[in-house]
Amino acid sequence: MTRPPTAAQRRVIDAADPVTGRLRGTEAQLAALVRRELAFRHPRPPHDHFLTPAGHRIRESEPEVAEPGAAAEASATPNSTTTAGVFAARIGGEEETGVAPAARTREVHSAWQGLLELRRMTNPDGSVERPCGWERTHLVQAAALALEAAGHRPAGRDTEGYRVRVTPQPEAVAVRDPDGEALRACAGTLERAGWQVSEHKEPRSGASYLLASPRRT
Numbered sequence: 001m002t003r004p005p006t007a008a009q010r011r012v013i014d015a016a017d018p019v020t021g022r023l024r025g026t027e028a029q030l031a032a033l034v035r036r037e038l039a040f041r042h043p044r045p046p047h048d049h050f051l052t053p054a055g056h057r058i059r060e061s062e063p064e065v066a067e068p069g070a071a072a073e074a075s076a077t078p079n080s081t082t083t084a085g086v087f088a089a090r091i092g093g094e095e096e097t098g099v100a101p102a103a104r105t106r107e108v109h110s111a112w113q114g115l116l117e118l119r120r121m122t123n124p125d126g127s128v129e130r131p132c133g134w135e136r137t138h139l140v141q142a143a144a145l146a147l148e149a150a151g152h153r154p155a156g157r158d159t160e161g162y163r164v165r166v167t168p169q170p171e172a173v174a175v176r177d178p179d180g181e182a183l184r185a186c187a188g189t190l191e192r193a194g195w196q197v198s199e200h201k202e203p204r205s206g207a208s209y210l211l212a213s214p215r216r217t
Helices: 007-014 027-035 053-060 070-075 101-122 133-137 139-149 180-192
Strands: 039-041 049-051 163-166 173-176 195-201 208-214
Touching: 007 027, 007 053, 027 039, 027 049, 049 053, 101 133, 101 139, 133 139, 139 163, 139 173, 139 180, 139 208, 173 180, 180 195, 180 208
Parallel strands: none
Antiparallel strands: 039 049, 163 173, 173 208, 195 208
């Protein structure tokens, strides 16, 4: 059975960038994660370290106690993936982020650039033109990030805009916007971001919506 990471290693994993998986820590901490195949060192300068798929799974799992006192040590240290300030793309319908518009624009741009870098690093051919594995396991967030990064307006509690939601279909999200022109613009953005998009009608209301799936080729 694979030994769980230590409390110190878990804190490094939990503090990884939520989109790219980029890690920060001491050389010894990062080297230990590489040896355990939870991280890899990028071959190009500045040789940053990133979570492997196994490392991402660890971060998304519940922590396990790996050594005496680890639970107490972990509880005394804030988990950056659950505290306020962790980036999340606007999927539509939630409360405003409370971040100034200019700062939010910078956050979204940085997250999108990070996602393109993740595509380059993890797609077998290094392509940034189509979605990567992370996007296939985070469909709603990935589609919403593509839309927000392109400047589309997400719906608020009392304002109209796009809404991205899960669907019963595998590897597909639904995108809705009551403004037909805005919905078509969303379709164009997702297609340029490497998604397959088709337009459909709600059977009862007749309202249009999009089904979007990450392209494989």
